[in-house]
Amino acid sequence: MQQSSDAQKLENRFGAKIKDRTQFATAEKYSGFEHPNTPVIIDSERGYIQHFYWGLIPQWANNDDIKNYTLNARIESLKDKPSFKDSVNKRCLVITSGFYEWQWEDKKGKKKTPYFITTSDDEPFAFAGIYSNWLDKSTGEIIKTYSIVTTAANELMRKIHNSKQRMPVILNRGNEQEWLNGMSLQSFEKSDIELKATNLQIVS
16 A cells, blocks of 8 residues: 655545644555554544554454454455454545555466556545554553455456455545445445556566
């Protein structure tokens, strides 16, 4: 994932103020397995851009080990998976400038071509997300975390993410508030937002 927009641009785009500018930073590439602290807007505080950690930790978890397995959440099974079902109605916008995917060129994925995917207008946008506030009993700290919700790949993404054929649920200006309002999951299983993909020689 990438978040390369400056603070003012994000505030203007989403009509929200960054709650703590000391946490704000741009990045050409976030690795989910590093569990970065990235900008989100949650349903209960829509006037603010906050920073949550990527990798949802459900409230019942005894430790944070689960975060390595909760970077993404399949929209089709959100209500059934123990890790996610308590957060189905805790909706957030995960703010981004684009994301990376690798196209397999052989059946085992030993040779891959990286692509950078963004919207056709090159503006910041949002993934559908769910979030959790987890109490770390060892420190007493509340850890704020999220997962990016995914769905079946559209035509473009099936060609690129050709191993699992998945993609993030990408919201547009018209349905961001609907996602936060808790509209049915089925309404978001398909996205008609226009994407473009750039073939990359190297992704560092």
